[in-house]
Every structure is written in structure tokens, then in C-alpha cells.
Amino acid sequence: MNGRHFASAASLLALCGCSYAPLTYMRTYGPAADPITSLGWGLTIVCSIVVVVITMLVLIATLRARATRGSMAAIAISRSSNGLLWIYIGTGLSSLVLLGLLIWTMITLAAVADSPKAPSLTIEIRAHQWWWEARYIDPIAADTFVTANELHIPVGTAVRLRLIGDDVIHSFWIPALAGKTDVIPGQTNAAWIEATTAGLYRGQCTEYCGLQHAHMSEAVIAESDAQFQQWRTLQLSDAASPESATSLQGQQVFLSHCAACHTVRGTDAGGILGPDLTHLMGRRTIAAGTLPNNLDSLTRWIANAQAIKPGCQMPAVELSHEDLVAVVAYVQTLD
Numbered sequence: 001m002n003g004r005h006f007a008s009a010a011s012l013l014a015l016c017g018c019s020y021a022p023l024t025y026m027r028t029y030g031p032a033a034d035p036i037t038s039l040g041w042g043l044t045i046v047c048s049i050v051v052v053v054i055t056m057l058v059l060i061a062t063l064r065a066r067a068t069r070g071s072m073a074a075i076a077i078s079r080s081s082n083g084l085l086w087i088y089i090g091t092g093l094s095s096l097v098l099l100g101l102l103i104w105t106m107i108t109l110a111a112v113a114d115s116p117k118a119p120s121l122t123i124e125i126r127a128h129q130w131w132w133e134a135r136y137i138d139p140i141a142a143d144t145f146v147t148a149n150e151l152h153i154p155v156g157t158a159v160r161l162r163l164i165g166d167d168v169i170h171s172f173w174i175p176a177l178a179g180k181t182d183v184i185p186g187q188t189n190a191a192w193i194e195a196t197t198a199g200l201y202r203g204q205c206t207e208y209c210g211l212q213h214a215h216m217s218e219a220v221i222a223e224s225d226a227q228f229q230q231w232r233t234l235q236l237s238d239a240a241s242p243e244s245a246t247s248l249q250g251q252q253v254f255l256s257h258c259a260a261c262h263t264v265r266g267t268d269a270g271g272i273l274g275p276d277l278t279h280l281m282g283r284r285t286i287a288a289g290t291l292p293n294n295l296d297s298l299t300r301w302i303a304n305a306q307a308i309k310p311g312c313q314m315p316a317v318e319l320s321h322e323d324l325v326a327v328v329a330y331v332q333t334l335d
Contacts, residue, residue: 023175023202023203023204024175024176025037025040025175025176026040026041027176028175028176028177029176029177029195029196029197029199029201029222030176030177030178030193030194030195030196031111031112031115031116031194031196032112032115032177032178032179032191032192032193032194033112033175033176033177033178033179035107035108035111035112036108036112036179038108039104039105039108042101042104043101046097046101112178112179114192115158115160115192115194117158118158119157119158119159119160119192120157120158121136121153121154121157121158121159121160122136122137122159122160122161122162123135123136123137123151123159123160123161123162124137124161124162124164125151125161125162125163125164125172125183126164126165126166127163127164127165127166127167127170127172127183127205127209128166128167128313129166129167129168129209129210129212129216129311129312129313130205130209130210130212130213130215130216130288130309130312131148131149131216131275131287131288132148132149132172132216132218132288133146133148133166133275133276134146134147134148134149134150134151136232136235137162143236145232145235145236146263146276147235147275147276147279147283148275148276148283148288149217149218149219149275149283149285149288149289150218150219150220150221150283150284150285151218151219151220151221152220152221152223152228152231152232153193153194153195153220153221153222153223153228154222154223154224154225154227154228154229155195155196155197155198155222155223155224155225156194156195156196156225157194157225158192158193158194159192159193159194160190160191160192161181161190161191161192161193162188162189162190163181163182163183163188163189163190163191164183164185164187164188164189165183165184165185165186165187166185167185167209168185168209168210169182169183169184169185169207169209170182170183170205170207170209170216171183171205171206171207172191172203172205172218173203173204173205173206174193174201174202174203174218174220175203176201176202177193177194177195177201177220178191178192178193180206182207183207193220195220195222197222198222198223198224199221199222200219200220200221200222200284201219201220201221201222202217202218202219202289203217203218203219203220204216204217204218205217205218210311211310211311212309212310212311212312215287215288215289215290215309216288216289217288217289218288218289219284219285219289231282234279234282235278235279238265238266238278239264239265239266239267239278239279239333239334240333240334240335241266242329242330242333243333244329246325246326246329246330247326247329247330247332247333248330249323249326249330250323250325250326250327250328250329250330250331251267251330253319253323253326253327253330254269254327254330254331255267255268255269257317257319257327258271258317258327259271260273261273261274261313261314262274262275262276262277263276263277263278264276264277264278264334265278266278273313274313274314277331277334278334279334279335280293280331280334280335281293281331281332281333281334281335282335286298286301287301287305287308287309287312290308290309291308295328295332298328298331298332299324299328301314302317302319302324302327302328302331303319303324304316
């Protein structure tokens, strides 16, 4: 096992021990999301109390009406001397509750607007129909690299996100780590995330952006600083050279059919229309979370992506069976 394979295997083994946080906002794992969760639970409790109180008042009024049914006095029009008092009390209590919730909301918005500590990592995220491009920005240009759909971040580190829309309006949301932020063409929006617990956190585009909106998910993998640095070092390296005759043939087929859209660093493939595939096999999924990253999925996707994700920007490429097998063998070397 060479160094590249060892790094990938170590990263995957480390993730096996991490907890998995599903797409839920009821429990969060970072300071950019925790205040939102507290506010959400508070609003839920207050609203539940209001529902219970109103339900009880309606039931009491209904039972009293039944008890006095048949009495002419019960339907006589009259004005109770303390009727307005109850209206004043109800209005006053409601106003105080709403004012309290407003203040709590403003405090929450202020708490999550920016990180209390200076972010030490900046990721530029560009939304496409229908996948996410992630550029890890570094002051040294040679240390900047690009990946897609899966973000790796170190635990306990504030991460600044620069969000840019490539085509239509999208919305970036990792509910366990932060609230939603729209991604708008012609505008750079800012957000931040921080994970306090190692794990894999699922996200989703939450602004309808076209036919495959539902198949535009993302993931954040929070890991120790040592694991992150190991992953980062791997990402900065060029793709491994294919060794077998089949994968060498596949590389030539890839360069003649796929290089106009995809980049594989260390080769002549420098396309920017599709995701950077330099270290494709280090990702859990392909097609922005649509399929697991395995032999069967890669074969189906390369053979006819339109049959799996209709309307996506990857055209159906006519390949012979031999060329298809060779291309799949080649992309499986991109670890």
C-alpha cells in the first residue's frame, strides 16, 4: 500500500468512528448553530403553550354554553362589566411574550452573524446546477486547491465561507453546523461554520434551483487537526499515475472525452465546467450525494449520467464497453 492509499484508508477509518448527524436542526454541533437551535426549541415550547391555553379556553367556553343551553337569559345580548379587562390582560400578556421572543431573536441573530474568533480557514463555495465547488483559499497560491461536494474541516476551528452563485439562486445549509445562507449570482455572501464534535454532517441546497434541486446535497466532514492536515496534503498533490494497462488506456479515453469539462491535476485535463476529479475516490458520493462512490455507481454514471440525474450538465458520452471499463478503471486510481 503506497502513501496515497494509506492516507485515504486512514481518513476513512477515522470517519467510521465518528458520529453521523442527519439532516436535522433539532440537535446541533457548533456555535454557529447552537443559538438557533435554542431559539427554535424556545419558540416551539411557547407556541405549544399558546395552543394548549387556547384549546382549554375553547373547551371551557363550549362546556359553559352547553350547560346554559335552553335558557333565554343565556342568549340575551349583554355586556359584561369585566369583559374588556380580559381583553386588556390577554393583549398585554401576548405583547410581552412577543416582545421577549423578538429580543431573543435579535440576540440570536447577533450571536451567529460572525465568529467570535478569527477564522483560520477560508473556503470559497460556488454553487452550480447541481453541485458544489469548494476552493480552499490560502495566501500562498500554490497551496490553494479545489474539490467538490464534500468539505473537510478541523474540529474546533472557525471556518469562513465565501458563497457565490454560478447560475441561479441556491441556498447553502448544513443544519447541524449553521443556518441557511443564500448563494446569489453576482454577489458574494459570507457565512461561517465550526464543528465542536467530529463527525459527518449532511447539508442540502434549500432554494429551488431547477430540475435536480433535490439531488444537490453536500457534506461537511469534521475531523482532528492532524487528520485534516493529512487530507489537505493529499489534496495538494497531483493525481497518481495509472499503472495497469487498462487504467492507462482509460486515461487516454478520459483525456479525449472528458478533459474539456473536468480537471485532473498532473494531467492535460484542465476543464472547469464539471467538478475537479483529481482525488475523486476520496469522496463518499458522486453526483452531489446522488450515488455512493463505488464501482457500480461510477460505471452507471459515466455510461449515462442523464438516466440518473436528468438535466444535469454532464452529457451522455458514447463509449464502447471496452472504453467504459477502461475509464472506470482509471478514475478509480484518482485517490
